[in-house]
Amino acid sequence: MSILAIGTVAFDSIETPFGSAPKVLGGSATYITLAARYFSDDVRLVAVVGGDFPDEYVALLRDRGIDLAGLEVDRAGETFFWAGRYHFDLNNRDTLATRLNVLATFNPVIPEQYRDSKVVCLGNLDPTIQRRVLEQVDAPEFVICDTMNFWIENTPDALRETLRLVDCLIINDSEARELSREPNLIKAARVICGMGPRVLIIKKGEHGALLFVEGQIFSAPAFPLEDIYDPTGAGDTFAGGFAGYLARQRRYDAESLKRAVIYGSTMASYAVERFGPDRLLNLPEDEINTRVLAFRNLSTIPELEPLGSVWQSTQLV
Amino acid sequence: MSILAIGTVAFDSIETPFGSAPKVLGGSATYITLAARYFSDDVRLVAVVGGDFPDEYVALLRDRGIDLAGLEVDRAGETFFWAGRYHFDLNNRDTLATRLNVLATFNPVIPEQYRDSKVVCLGNLDPTIQRRVLEQVDAPEFVICDTMNFWIENTPDALRETLRLVDCLIINDSEARELSREPNLIKAARVICGMGPRVLIIKKGEHGALLFVEGQIFSAPAFPLEDIYDPTGAGDTFAGGFAGYLARQRRYDAESLKRAVIYGSTMASYAVERFGPDRLLNLPEDEINTRVLAFRNLSTIPELEPLGSVWQSTQLV
Numbered sequence: 001m002s003i004l005a006i007g008t009v010a011f012d013s014i015e016t017p018f019g020s021a022p023k024v025l026g027g028s029a030t031y032i033t034l035a036a037r038y039f040s041d042d043v044r045l046v047a048v049v050g051g052d053f054p055d056e057y058v059a060l061l062r063d064r065g066i067d068l069a070g071l072e073v074d075r076a077g078e079t080f081f082w083a084g085r086y087h088f089d090l091n092n093r094d095t096l097a098t099r100l101n102v103l104a105t106f107n108p109v110i111p112e113q114y115r116d117s118k119v120v121c122l123g124n125l126d127p128t129i130q131r132r133v134l135e136q137v138d139a140p141e142f143v144i145c146d147t148m149n150f151w152i153e154n155t156p157d158a159l160r161e162t163l164r165l166v167d168c169l170i171i172n173d174s175e176a177r178e179l180s181r182e183p184n185l186i187k188a189a190r191v192i193c194g195m196g197p198r199v200l201i202i203k204k205g206e207h208g209a210l211l212f213v214e215g216q217i218f219s220a221p222a223f224p225l226e227d228i229y230d231p232t233g234a235g236d237t238f239a240g241g242f243a244g245y246l247a248r249q250r251r252y253d254a255e256s257l258k259r260a261v262i263y264g265s266t267m268a269s270y271a272v273e274r275f276g277p278d279r280l281l282n283l284p285e286d287e288i289n290t291r292v293l294a295f296r297n298l299s300t301i302p303e304l305e306p307l308g309s310v311w312q313s314t315q316l317v
Numbered sequence: 318m319s320i321l322a323i324g325t326v327a328f329d330s331i332e333t334p335f336g337s338a339p340k341v342l343g344g345s346a347t348y349i350t351l352a353a354r355y356f357s358d359d360v361r362l363v364a365v366v367g368g369d370f371p372d373e374y375v376a377l378l379r380d381r382g383i384d385l386a387g388l389e390v391d392r393a394g395e396t397f398f399w400a401g402r403y404h405f406d407l408n409n410r411d412t413l414a415t416r417l418n419v420l421a422t423f424n425p426v427i428p429e430q431y432r433d434s435k436v437v438c439l440g441n442l443d444p445t446i447q448r449r450v451l452e453q454v455d456a457p458e459f460v461i462c463d464t465m466n467f468w469i470e471n472t473p474d475a476l477r478e479t480l481r482l483v484d485c486l487i488i489n490d491s492e493a494r495e496l497s498r499e500p501n502l503i504k505a506a507r508v509i510c511g512m513g514p515r516v517l518i519i520k521k522g523e524h525g526a527l528l529f530v531e532g533q534i535f536s537a538p539a540f541p542l543e544d545i546y547d548p549t550g551a552g553d554t555f556a557g558g559f560a561g562y563l564a565r566q567r568r569y570d571a572e573s574l575k576r577a578v579i580y581g582s583t584m585a586s587y588a589v590e591r592f593g594p595d596r597l598l599n600l601p602e603d604e605i606n607t608r609v610l611a612f613r614n615l616s617t618i619p620e621l622e623p624l625g626s627v628w629q630s631t632q633l634v
Contacts, residue, residue, distance in 0.1 A: 038624070039624070088500055089494070089500045090500070177406070183405055183406045183407070184542075184543060184544075184545065185523075185541070186541045186542065186543045187543055204524060206502075207521060207524035207525075208524075208536070208538075210541070216614070217541050217615060218615065218616070219525070219538035219541070219615050219616050220616075220618075221525075221536035221538075221616075224502070224503045224527070224534050224536070225501075225503065226501060226503045226504055227501075228501070255619045258618065258619055259618070259619055259621055262618055262621065263624075285624055288624050289623040289624055292621055292624070293621065295618060296618050296621065297533070298534060298535065298536050299535070299536050299537075299538075299616045299618065300617070300618070301537075301575065301576070301579055301612060301613050301616065301617070302572045302575055302576055304576055304579065304609055304610065304613065306606040306609075307355070307356070307580075307602055307605050307606055307609070
C-alpha cells in the first residue's frame with residue numbers, strides 16, 4: 001500500500017569516535033523512504049533539494065524504486081546541510097552546522113497522484129509545513145508525525161495544531177518530557193495523547209522504545225550491537241520501517257503496532273552499522289527476518305508460576 | 318533455601334522533589350533481606366550497626382522473619398549514615414553526606430550456623446570485606462556481588478580478586494563502562510565476564526536491566542510507574558528479589574536467571590513507591606504475582622511472520 005513521506009533530503013557531515021563522513025547523503029525523507037521501501041513497493045517522497053544535489057544521489061533513490069515525482073529541485077538554491085559530532089558513547093551529539101538553504105522557502109505542493117496516499121509519514125520539519133502536506137492528502141488511513149525540541153520550543157502553537165491531525169507521534173524521551181512538561185514518562189504519555197495522537201512512541205536510543213496505545217504500554221528493547229558507527233538517521237529509519245510495516249499490513253490495532261515497532265527497531269539497528277544510509281541500500285530480506293526473530297529471544301520472558309506463600313505462612317509463626 | 322546477605326544496615330536521609338525523609342531505616346542489607354524474604358524463609362543477615370540503632374528497627378527486621386544472628390552491634394560507635402538529594406527526573410542524585418562510622422572498622426565474622434548458606438548476596442561494600450565473608454561460607458551454590466564506582470576507582474585490585482570468586486555481578490551501566498573501559502555495553506559485558514562472573518546484570522534504572530548469560534542477552538524493561546517517590550534501595554531490592562527467586566528455585570540456568578530478573582525488577586518497582594523500605598514491609602503476595610504477570614504483557618512481542626519479498630522482486634524490474 002502507498003506511503004507518502006515528507007522530510008528533508010540533505011547533505012550530512014558526520015564525525016564519530018570511529019571516523020568521519022563529509023557531505024554524505026542524508027535527511028529524514030531519505031532514511032524514511034529507504035527503510036519503508038523494504039515493506040512497500042509504493043513509497044512516495046516529498047522534499048526539496050538545491051541545484052548542487054548530485055544526479056548520482058537522485059539515481060540512488062530512484063534505483064531503489066522510490067517514487068521521486070515529489071522531489072522538487074530548486075536550481076537557484078543549495079541543498080539543506082547538517083553537520084554534527086557524536087560523543088564517545090554515541091548517546092549525545094553536538095550540532096556543528098545547520099544550513100537550511102532551499103528548505104527556508106519550501107512550500108510543498110504534492111503531485112496529484114500522491115493525493116490517494118494511505119499511510120503518511122511526516123518527517124521532522126516545521127509543523128506548519130507538515131500540516132499543509134497533510135491537508136493535500138485526501139483520506140489517509142494512518143498519519144505518523146515526527147518532531148523535535150526546536151519546534152516544541154519555537155512553534156508550540158503550530159505543533160499543537162498539527163498534533164490534532166495525526167494518529168501517531170514519534171519523539172524521544174527528553175522531547176516527551178519537554179512537550180508535556182512532565183518528568184514521568186507514563187504521565188507524559190497521557191498528556192501528549194490528550195493533544196491528539198491516539199498512538200505515541202517514545203524513543204530512548206540505546207534503551208529501545210515505548211509504545212503507548214489503547215491504554216497499553218509496550219516496551220521494546222534496542223537491538224544490542226557491538227559495533228555502532230553512526231546513529232544519524234536511526235530515528236527516521238525507525239519511522240520508515242514502522243510506517244512500512246503498517247502500510248504492508250494495513251492494520252493499525254495494538255498488536256500490529258507492536259509488531260511495527262519491532263520492524264522499525266530492526267531497520268534502525270541496521271542504519272547505525274555504517275556511515276550514512278549505506279547499510280539500507282542493499283539489505284537482504286533474510287537478514288531482516290533473522291534480526292526480527294532475534295528480537296523475540298532478546299525480550300521473551302519465560303513462563304512464570306505464581307509465587308507461593310513463603311512469606312505469609314511463616315509470618316504467622 | 319538459605320540466603321546469606323551481607324551489606325549495610327543504615328540510616329538514610331533522603332530528599333526528592335516529592336518530599337524528604339530524615340534518618341529512616343536504610344542500607345543494602347536491609348533492602349536485600351526484606352525483598353529476599355518474600356521468596357525464602359531462611360534469610361540471614363550480616364551487618365554492623367552502632368549503639369544508636371533503635372530497637373524498633375531491629376524488631377522490624379526480626380518480625381519479618383529475618384535471621385539477625387549476624388547483626389553485630391558496636392555499642393561504642395554510630396550507625397552508618399547516608400544522605401542524598403535526587404534531581405527532578407529522579408535519574409540522578411547528589412550525595413550530601415556519607416558517614417562510615419562503625420563500618421570503618423567492620424570485620425565480619427559470620428555465625429557458625431551461616432556457614433552452610435547456599436545463595437550468597439554480597440551487597441555493595443569494600444571488596445576485601447566481601448571476599449572475607451565469602452571465604453567463611455563452606456559451599457555456596459550461587460554467589461551474587463554488587464559493587465559501585467567508588468570501589469572500581471579506589472580498590473581495583475581487591476575488586477578483581479573478589480570478582481574471580483563470584484557467579485554473578487550486578488552493576489549499573491556507567492559502572493560497567495568504567496570497570497571494562499569500554500563504552501559499548503555488549504563489549505563491556507564480554508570484558509567483565511572475562512574477569513570471573515559467568516552471569517552479568519547491567520542495571521539501567523528507568524530503562525530496565527540487561528542479563529548476560531551463556532552467550533545470550535536478555536533485556537528486561539523497568540515496570541512503568543506513574544508515581545516514583547524514592548529510588549533509594551531499588552538496586553538492592555532488585556538483588557534481593559533476584560537472589561530470593563534463585564534460592565527458591567535452586568536452579569541457576571539461563572531461563573531461571575531470566576525469571577529471577579523479572580522478580581527482582583518487580584520487587585524494585587515496589588521499593589520506589591514509598592520513602593525508605595516501607596513498601597517492602599507488608600506486600601501482599603498476590604500483588605507481586607499480578608505485577609510479575611504484567612511484566613509479560615509489557616514486553617511480549619506478538620508472533621511475527623517472515624517478511625515477504627516486496628523489495629527484491631521489484632528491484633528486478
